[in-house]
Structures are given as C-alpha cells and as structure tokens.
Amino acid sequence: MTTSTLTKPAAADAGSTGPYAARIHHVSKSFGRPGARQQVLDDISIDVAPGEFVCLLGASGCGKSTLLNLVAGLDAPSEGTIETPGGRPALMFQEHALFPWLTAGRNIELALRLRGVPRAERRPEAERLLELVRLKGAYGKRVHELSGGMRQRVAMARALAQDSQLLLMDEPFAALDAITRDVLHDELTRIWQETNLSVLFVTHNVREAVRLGERVVLLSSRPGRVAREWRVDIPQPRRIEDSAVADLSIEITEQLRGEIRRHGQH
Numbered sequence: 001m002t003t004s005t006l007t008k009p010a011a012a013d014a015g016s017t018g019p020y021a022a023r024i025h026h027v028s029k030s031f032g033r034p035g036a037r038q039q040v041l042d043d044i045s046i047d048v049a050p051g052e053f054v055c056l057l058g059a060s061g062c063g064k065s066t067l068l069n070l071v072a073g074l075d076a077p078s079e080g081t082i083e084t085p086g087g088r089p090a091l092m093f094q095e096h097a098l099f100p101w102l103t104a105g106r107n108i109e110l111a112l113r114l115r116g117v118p119r120a121e122r123r124p125e126a127e128r129l130l131e132l133v134r135l136k137g138a139y140g141k142r143v144h145e146l147s148g149g150m151r152q153r154v155a156m157a158r159a160l161a162q163d164s165q166l167l168l169m170d171e172p173f174a175a176l177d178a179i180t181r182d183v184l185h186d187e188l189t190r191i192w193q194e195t196n197l198s199v200l201f202v203t204h205n206v207r208e209a210v211r212l213g214e215r216v217v218l219l220s221s222r223p224g225r226v227a228r229e230w231r232v233d234i235p236q237p238r239r240i241e242d243s244a245v246a247d248l249s250i251e252i253t254e255q256l257r258g259e260i261r262r263h264g265q266h
C-alpha cells in the first residue's frame with residue numbers, strides 16, 4: 001500500500017516549467033548572533049514535482065514555518081539554495097490575513113490587481129474564484145460577517161488569485177473545527193486536482209498530512225532534518241476516517257513520537 005523512505009518524486013508533467021516546482025537543496029538555517037546561534041534547519045533537501053502535493057510534518061518548533069518562509073522568499077537560507085522556477089509562490093497561513101475593511105470580493109481583487117489583471121476583468125475573476133471555493137454570493141460580504149471556515153475559503157481564493165504554480169500552506173485549517181476542516185480538505189483536494197497546482201502543505205497533524213498528501217515528509221527537531229518520508233498511495237478523494245489513512249497515520253505517529261522522545265520535548 002505505501003512505500004517508505006526517500007523515493008524521488010515523479011518526473012515533470014508535460015508543459016510544466018521544469019522538473020520541479022520547488023527545489024530545496026541542502027538548506028540550513030540558523031538564527032541569532034555569532035556565539036549565540038541557534039541552528040533551526042540542517043541540510044534539508046526536498047523536491048516538489050510539478051502538480052505534486054507534499055505535506056511537511058513535524059513537531060511544534062521543528063522549523064516547518066521557517067522552511068516555508070524560505071521557500072516563499074521571505075527570508076534567505078544560511079546555506080544551500082531554493083529554486084521555484086515557476087515564479088513567486090502563493091502563500092496561505094493559519095490566520096487568514098484578509099483586510100477587514102475590504103469585502104471578500106475586494107480582498108481577492110487586490111491580489112488580482114497586484115498581479116496586473118486589468119480592472120474590467122477583476123470582478124468576474126473574483127466571482128469565479130469565489131465560486132471555485134464554493135462561496136458564490138459572498139462577494140459583497142465583509143470579513144466580520146463570515147465564519148472562520150468562510151474566511152479561510154476567501155483566503156484560499158485570494159491565494160489562487162495570485163495564479164502561482166506553487167501554493168505554500170502553513171497550517172491553514174488548524175484553527176477550524178473538525179467538520180469545517182474536513183469540508184475544506186475535500187475542497188482543497190478538488191481544487192488541487194482541477195488546477196494541477198503544486199502544493200507544499202505544513203502541518204503537525206498526522207491524519208491531515210495523510211488525508212491530503214501524495215507524499216509526507218517528516219522533519220525531526222532541533223535541528224530540523226528530513227527524518228523520513230512516505231509516499232501515500234491511497235486514492236483520492238480520501239476520507240480522514242478511512243482505515244488506510246488511519247493505518248498509515250499510526251505508523252507515522254509512532255515515528256513522530258520517537259522523534260519527539262529523542263529530543264526530550266513536548
């Protein structure tokens with residue numbers, strides 16, 4: 001059913017810009033002044049193939065957000081290189097980070113404007129994206145009028161408005177209740193299948209990683225290293241309660257527990 005450890009991602013799809021959507025190549029990252037440096041990431045190499053859905057899993061504080069920020073270009077690695085040949089990736093965080101004084105539609109249009117979409121095309125495109133995340137009719141709603149799940153849908157539509165080939169997601173559903181999260185997992189899987197996006201999805205939730213990913217990469221802590229990876233050969237759409245999802249989750253959780261024990265935390 002599943003194979004483990006360090007298989008190379010599949011070769012490039014036809015028409016893609018390169019053999020990978022993101023290449024993280026021997027990346028290390030330290031913070032702090034000389035003499036008081038903290039190494040957070042150590043020699044991490046991960047390729048994300050075009051159209052691939054990769055989940056990055058690890059304990060709190062192991063450096064997942066740090067790595068995602070490096071891929072987003074928000075910070076630079078101390079060593080190693082990161083390439084995203086398709087251009088600037090789109091980002092989605094745990095907090096929706098929508099502008100509260102703008103409506104749902106206007107939040108999306110802002111991203112379209114920054115991308116250079118002509119004014120006349122912005123509204124229909126924003127409506128199309130809202131429909132894609134199943135929020136038809138929410139164009140004129142202000143952020144405070146939307147539920148948490150609806151806000152994350154708008155945030156997803158705004159990320160998609162950037163028209164990037166690579167979507168970086170940092171625990172985007174962590175603050176939602178289990179049922180809303182379940183629905184958004186289905187939506188994300190559907191959108192990923194419809195758009196052929198590459199996704200690098202950070203989570204500390206093993207089940208979520210197995211529910212969503214084609215590949216799950218487990219990071220160790222202090223410093224963060226690639227501990228192991230799994231290919232998830234369970235057909236989509238999966239359900240979080242599927243027995244195959246549960247079985248692999250148990251295996252991965254065991255490994256994650258081992259990592260946490262080894263580093264004496266949590």
Ligand SMILES: Nc1ncnc2c1ncn2[C@@H]1O[C@H](COP(=O)(O)OP(=O)(O)OP(=O)(O)O)[C@@H](O)[C@H]1O
Pocket residue numbers: 031032040058059060061062063064065066067204
């Ligand atoms: N800009 C920074 N300056 C100094 N230290 C930092 C900085 N960013 C992150 N760190 C440190 O790097 C380590 C990893 O942080 P990071 O936020 O990447 O972890 P994480 O895996 O995303 O955790 P969580 O699951 O809780 O979100 C932490 O010890 C954090 O304090």
Ligand SMILES: [Mg+2]
Pocket residue numbers: 064065066170
């Ligand atoms: Mg984080």
